[in-house]
Amino acid sequence: MHDAIQWIAVLGMVGIAVVFVFELRKWRSIGRIMTRGQRILRVMLILCVEALFVMMLVGPHVTSRKDPVGSLLYWTICLILGIVVAALALLDLKTILGQYSQLNRQLLEQLKEDDRRDK
Numbered sequence: 876m877h878d879a880i881q882w883i884a885v886l887g888m889v890g891i892a893v894v895f896v897f898e899l900r901k902w903r904s905i906g907r908i909m910t911r912g913q914r915i916l917r918v919m920l921i922l923c924v925e926a927l928f929v930m931m932l933v934g935p936h937v938t939s940r941k942d943p944v945g946s947l948l949y950w951t952i953c954l955i956l957g958i959v960v961a962a963l964a965l966l967d968l969k970t971i972l973g974q975y976s977q978l979n980r981q982l983l984e985q986l987k988e989d990d991r992r993d994k
Contacts, residue, residue, distance in 0.1 A: 884932035888925060895921045913970050920963040927956055 898921075902914065930953050938946040 881932055884928045888928040891921060891924050916963060916967050923956060923960045
């Protein structure tokens with residue numbers, strides 16, 4: 876079982892690293908669409924996910940000492956980090972939805988102005 880978890884952790888770390896490289900390339904190519912805060916949020920999100928995969932990779936070695944308090948503490952930290960990842964993802968989603976609704980409002984205002992000009 877530990878081998879499967881370790882392989883999943885390694886593949887997850889590599890997968891997230893590849894996604895991060897593509898994300899960095901996209902940031903450079905699209906210009907200033909994303910705010911600095913949104914970029915920082917995404918970097919924090921990626922780093923937290925990488926930390927979760929590292930903790931998943933070393934978890935069997937850390938918790939194999941048969942110390943229940945240490946194991947409970949370790950997996951509690953993993954759980955808290957997972958909750959932080961979910962919260963960061965929700966914050967990113969909130970930012971994206973806010974930008975989307977702002978763009979829709981601007982587009983609607985432009986359409987109304989164009990319609991008034993045509994009449």
